[in-house]
Amino acid sequence: xxxxxxxxEINKLTKWFDDFNVLIDVDLTVxxxxxxxxxxxxxSGKSTLVRCINRLENHDGGTVxxxxxxxxxxxxxxxxxxxxxxxxxxQFNLFPHLSVLDNLTLGPIHALGLDQKxxxxxxxxxxERVKIPEQAKKMPxxxxxxxxxxxxxxxxxxxxxxxxxxxxxxxxxDPEMISEVLDVITDLASDGITMVVVTHEMGFARKVANRMxxxxxxxxxxxxxxxxxxxxxxxxxxxxxxxxxxxx
Numbered sequence: 510x511x512x513x514x515x516x517x518e519i520n521k522l523t524k525w526f527d528d529f530n531v532l533i534d535v536d537l538t539v540x541x542x543x544x545x546x547x548x549x550x551x552x553s554g555k556s557t558l559v560r561c562i563n564r565l566e567n568h569d570g571g572t573v574x575x576x577x578x579x580x581x582x583x584x585x586x587x588x589x590x591x592x593x594x595x596x597x598x599x600q601f602n603l604f605p606h607l608s609v610l611d612n613l614t615l616g617p618i619h620a621l622g623l624d625q626k627x628x629x630x631x632x633x634x635x636x637e638r639v640k641i642p643e644q645a646k647k648m649p650x651x652x653x654x655x656x657x658x659x660x661x662x663x664x665x666x667x668x669x670x671x672x673x674x675x676x677x678x679x680x681x682x683d684p685e686m687i688s689e690v691l692d693v694i695t696d697l698a699s700d701g702i703t704m705v706v707v708t709h710e711m712g713f714a715r716k717v718a719n720r721m722x723x724x725x726x727x728x729x730x731x732x733x734x735x736x737x738x739x740x741x742x743x744x745x746x747x748x749x750x751x752x753x754x755x756x757x
Contacts, residue, residue: 516541516576516672516703517562523570524557531557533727534571541671544704546714546735549724550750555707558724559674562705563594576671592620595665596674599681601657603649609636609660610645613667621668628667635663639693655686659693666697673697675706711754715739723747 517539524532532554539545547555560566561573564580564587573580576593580586603612613632617623623631636642639659641652649657658678665673675694679687691713698704698717708714714721714735721738723731723746731738731747742748 514541514577515539515574516543517705518574519558519562519571520574521571522558522561522568522573524554524561524566524568531727532561532568535727535729537722537729539672539703539705541703542701544698544706544717544719545722546718546720547705547707547722547724548709548711548714548750548754549730553724554727555724556676559596559676559705559707562672562674563596564590565596592668593670594672594674595668595670596676597658597661597665597678599677601649601654601661601681603657603660603664605649607648608645609641609647609649609652612649612660613664616664616668631667632663635666636660638666638696639663640689653686654682655689658682658686658690662690662693662697670702672703672705675704675708677707677709679708679710709754711739711751723750725750 515538519535519537522532522535535558549555557566561568562575575590578586578589580590610629610632613635614628617628617631618625633642633645636645639662641656641659644652644656652660679690682690687710691710695717718735721733721735722729725746731742731744739751742751
């Protein structure tokens, strides 16, 4: 699946951690508005791949293009990516000394130049969107893990990114909080924002993904539309992984 001007274009991407080759010749194109879910065993390179898309990790070989911009070590390149790409991590990474509202308005005021009132209006709209407007004045420690992760999603959206990256956004949550976060991401998926999601939540993946990617040992082993990927995986490695993960 490709288009003339994809949102993300990765070609022959290679990444080493010391003598461990964590990404090996990875090719991936993500189109505007596409929702791609990446799954695979721990250590397969999923999170590293996503972190290379927004320059949190430098790659050692190959190219990464985001919204037409080739990523380099140049500070302008990093600034552009920071504004175009939002990211939500396993840990919520909220500023503990700031209220929920201040966590959301900080970026728009300092990075986008919004005035306080405009930033607060945007923040309240997004807190409504993630279904916790009543938590605006609270400090992060007063919120549940699921609420904190929804604040983290709203904080990313406050910067109006063109692409959202999610790196196992529910893996640090108690089971009963997982669905409230996945519901918010599912809701966002219907907006047409480009999304790349690393997750083990296969029910969610089946529901929202336009395309599934299975990684193992630093490579993309298999990809396909969810209905085919889950019902009839082509590789034995992917079959084994899905059999293990879908048992639970």
